[in-house]
Amino acid sequence: MQNVPSKKAVLIIAHKNFRDEELFEPKSVLEKNGIDVVVASSSLDTATGMLGARVDPDIRIDDIKVEDFDGVVFIGGSGAREYWDSPTAHAIARKAMESGKVLGAICLAPVTLANAGLLSGKRSTVFNSEIETIKSKGAIYTGKGVEIDGDIITGEGPGAAGEFGEAVAGSILEK
Numbered sequence: 533m534q535n536v537p538s539k540k541a542v543l544i545i546a547h548k549n550f551r552d553e554e555l556f557e558p559k560s561v562l563e564k565n566g567i568d569v570v571v572a573s574s575s576l577d578t579a580t581g582m583l584g585a586r587v588d589p590d591i592r593i594d595d596i597k598v599e600d601f602d603g604v605v606f607i608g609g610s611g612a613r614e615y616w617d618s619p620t621a622h623a624i625a626r627k628a629m630e631s632g633k634v635l636g637a638i639c640l641a642p643v644t645l646a647n648a649g650l651l652s653g654k655r656s657t658v659f660n661s662e663i664e665t666i667k668s669k670g671a672i673y674t675g676k677g678v679e680i681d682g683d684i685i686t687g688e689g690p691g692a693a694g695e696f697g698e699a700v701a702g703s704i705l706e707k
Contacts, residue, residue: 539704540568541603541634542596544621545587546611547574552581553690554638555607558697565701567603572596574614582609596624603704604628608639608659608689615644622648629683634703638687638696645684646671655681657688 541562545555555571562569573579573589580586593615598604604624606615615621625648628635637645642658643665645651652670657679667673677692678685678699685703687696 538566538568539602539707540570540600541605541700541704542570542572542591542601543605543607544572544593544596544615544624545579545589545607546609546614547577547579549582549609549611550579550587550607551609551612551639551690552583552585553693554609554687554696555581555587556585557693558605558607558636558638558700561694561697562603562701562704565705567701567704570601582611593618593620593624598624598627598631598633601628601633602707603634603636603700605636605700606638606641606644608637608641608687610640612640612644615641616647618644625650632683632707634683634685634700634707636685636687636696636700638693639689642666642671642686645686650684651686654684655679656684656686658686659689
């Protein structure tokens, strides 16, 4: 029997105020589907969620090698603003797209993709406070809980975290 390499995804969280369920629900779905999950942040110090979760990141965002992953996912929460204008985050997102990887973002995190120039002409969703932001960058806002346009998957917020995780897992497993 041939040994099939396992699929891997990196979930990128803010160091402070990532949205707990937007990390844990997709992470659980991915792992249940046999996808190895690595959590990245701007620091290896314990990261804190908006609802009190504490997570020790596996790697720093600066150390992400996109080629090592099948999916790259930016997690939301108020702390997601940390990556909106980050050249490192933008480079990771662009490389994921150029390499045909699954690229996901939920809640406030789609703004990072929009600011990287990746949502122009793409059907997307985002937390309601940032609808005009992504539209101003050329995104086609659909208002859905989860939107899939090619390899880009966006989710609108914590209520869509499970469905978002399922969409990301399904897309990774199809590749």
